Amino acid sequence: MEVLMIFAIGILFTVSTYLILTKSLLRVVLGVLILSHGAHLLFLTLSGLKTGAPPLLGEEAGSYTDPLPQALVLTAIVIGFGITAFMLVLAYRTYKVHETDNFDELRGSDDD
Secondary structure, three states, X not given: OHHHHHHHHHHHHHHHHHHHOOOEHHHHHHHHHHHHHHXXXXXXXXXXXXXXXXXXXXXXXXXXXXXXXXXXXXXHHHHHHHHHHHHHHHHHHHHHHHOOOEHHHHHOOOOO
C-alpha cells in the first residue's frame, strides 16, 4: 500500500511542478493546490499507514493509531483552503485589471 502511495505522491509532485512552471496564473494556483495535497499525502504516508483501533477510554485494544498526524494534516488542509481562496481572488482581480493571466504580459516593459 505504501508503494502505491509513493507513486501517487510522485505523480502529484510532478504535475504540480509542471503547473507551477507554466505562464498562466490560474495554472500556478492549481499547481500550488495540488502540491499541498501531495505534501499532505506524503506526511500521512511517512507517519505510517496503520490500521488500529481509535484511542477510546474503557476499551482495550492492542494497537492504537496516532491521531497527531491526522490532526496536523486536517489543520494544513484548512490553512491551504484559505490560502487557495486568497490566491484565486488575487488571480481574478489581476485578470480583471490587466485583462490577461499570462506572466509575460503581466511583467510589462522596461519603459513603465
